[in-house]
Amino acid sequence: MSSPTLAVTDSDPVGLTADALIIGTVQGTDGVTPAPGSDSIDAAFPGGLAALLTVVGATGRADEVVKIPTQGRITAPLLIAVGLGKAEQDGGLTAEQVRRASGAAARALGDDVAQVASTLSTIDLAAAAQGTALGAYRFDQYKSSDEGRALNSVTFVRTSEQTGDGTATLTAAAAIAKAVNSARDLVNTPPNDLFPESFAQRTADLLRGTDVDFEVLDEKDLAKDGYGGILGVGAGSSRPPRLLRLRYKGPKAAKKVALVGKGVTFDSGGISLKPAADMHHMTSDMAGAAAVVAVVVLAAELGYPLEITATVPLVENLPSGTAYRPGDVLTMFGGKTVEVLNTDAEGRLILADAITRAAEDEPDYLIETSTLTGAQVVALGKRTAGIMGSDAFRDRVATLARATGEGGWAMPLPEELRGDLDSKLADLANITGHRWGGMLAAGIFLREFVAEGLEWVHIDIAGPSYNDKGAWGYTPKGGTGVPVRTIAAVLADIAEQG
Structure with a gap:
């Protein structure tokens, strides 16, 4: 399977055209909370994402993947909430947490998911891109039937506060992956x-x-x-x-x-x-x-x-x-x-x-x-x-x-x-x-x-x-x-x- 095409955008994730939108979740002492980058998505759901995630049993633990139909509340028909685990003592999240969560989400995509958008990149663009490209890896050349995934493109969301050349960051991350x-x-x-x-x-x-x-x-x-x-x-x-x-x-x-x-x-x-x-x-x-x-x-x-x-x-x-x-x-x-x-x-x-x-x-x-x-x-x-x-x-x-x-x-x-x-x-x-x-x-x-x-x-x-x-x-x-x-x-x- 070839690696997916990676792109970056500063558009609101709510309106992005994609088969699925990936967000992060954080495991806390008081329950699960949406990770940074999810504000506009949170506002699109009555009662907010935290309540919805709790109802479907999400905990935010590392590698946890929960899939939620969006029912038209955002453009993407499917919301994929992936656990980052517990935040650091200062409330921050590490590059490895983002990398690992991005990989777990990529591994969990169904065969019908060709285009994906991710807000994990609002935490760390390089880690999100690298984790996605690594998680999407499949070795299936010895299989007699095609079991490859359909993922062919991923769009990473950036906030206005994030600086630097996003395209160059993706190029380096893709090369390493x-x-x-x-x-x-x-x-x-x-x-x-x-x-x-x-x-x-x-x-x-x-x-x-x-x-x-x-x-x-x-x-x-x-x-x-x-x-x-x-x-x-x-x-x-x-x-x-x-x-x-x-x-x-x-x-x-x-x-x-x-x-x-x-x-x-x-x-x-x-x-x-x-x-x-x-x-x-x-x-x-x-x-x-x-x-x-x-x-x-x-x-x-x-x-x-x-x-x-x-x-x-x-x-x-x-x-x-x-x-x-x-x-x-x-x-x-x-x-x-x-x-x-x-x-x-x-x-x-x-x-x-x-x-x-x-x-x-x-x-x-x-x-x-x-x-x-x-x-x-x-x-x-x-x-x-x-x-x-x-x-x-x-x-x-x-x-x-x-x-x-x-x-x-x-x-x-x-x-x-x-x-x-x-x-x-x-x-x-x-x-x-x-x-x-x-x-x-x-x-x-x-x-x-x-x-x-x-x-x-x-x-x-x-x-x-x-x-x-x-x-x-x-x-x-x-x-x-x-x-x-x-x-x-x-x-x-x-x-x-x-």
Whole structure:
């Protein structure tokens, strides 16, 4: 399904031509109240909206959607009241509340709703637009029948007090949502159609028409240049590995940023085979790669004044007679050696190659993201990414992650765990041999391949990148597109602050 067309207006929402009009509701101690932007609509209903909403059982809680026939009292035949949850202590509403409510409303639209107007934009235009575009996302290309929604246009209402270029705000919001949805599409594509070679081709398709240089290293190139981690992990599959290199140089670029994303297009665990239950979720083990590719396309589309280089390793991790084994020692790109104790700790091996190569470009910052450890889910749950790296940059990224609504929490890299990665045969082992601090140990492993003095961050998205439960807010079931918005916000912050 294509994204709806977005427009902005300062007209009274009562008279807007639309199949449905979206308003917000707020959960209060004394019951539900209409959100800002609803004054003229409130006046159109006898007794006011609060009384009507109470009668139909609305509470204003987050994600609640109530549909009310308007019976000609406003031009739109249907009123959709969506809950924002409780207001802040100062009475304000956050961007994430608006974003989430807009997404919930978009998900709840019926097939007969083609044109929608929204007053949530009177609170925050960018958040309302982004939430709507994200909530309207559907992945249905493998369905034999057309189950897509009919939504094709959304008009956002602004008040006279709201300043700034509304059209520019919508353009930026739509571009970010498009990038998130591109990452979602890649994550949701099944592994029989998305493997290293086809991922490279899809990347080329996404880059068509942009100013991004693109290079693909095949298995012969990888062997020639000594990418032992990528070749080792990919050895068990009949579909050989790839390494993608994307280069974008924006206007007046003052800073260089390296992006790295893990691209295991399917992870069986290799010879250290995963349990069968939920193994199908491992089609999402390339979410880091998807996010990085989507962000580079976004940066080129919006003209970020940065020099960005993305290094994206792509493999399938499968068991076979040619697969790498527990006990093998791999020589990584750059010369370090790693003893493999578990073939299911494969992501860090391909990332080690990619990080070492990315550092050769001498960037000012390195941002790496990956579905790296089940320990991330144990520690932080399925919605909060673990963020590790050099202290100042780590904290900066974590703060921006929370501001975007994607969420993230700064985590340490305790020095005492480094000794647990020692190997009797090689420079280090790929796991510690115990279960404690697994997310942190993986971060420490990656740190071994980061150039000295480089500001870097590792974002573990094992849980947040894939939603295996019911949809909520603007987040669908399946690929979520995390952490596209976080990385985009970090790049924008670097462009502005350095």
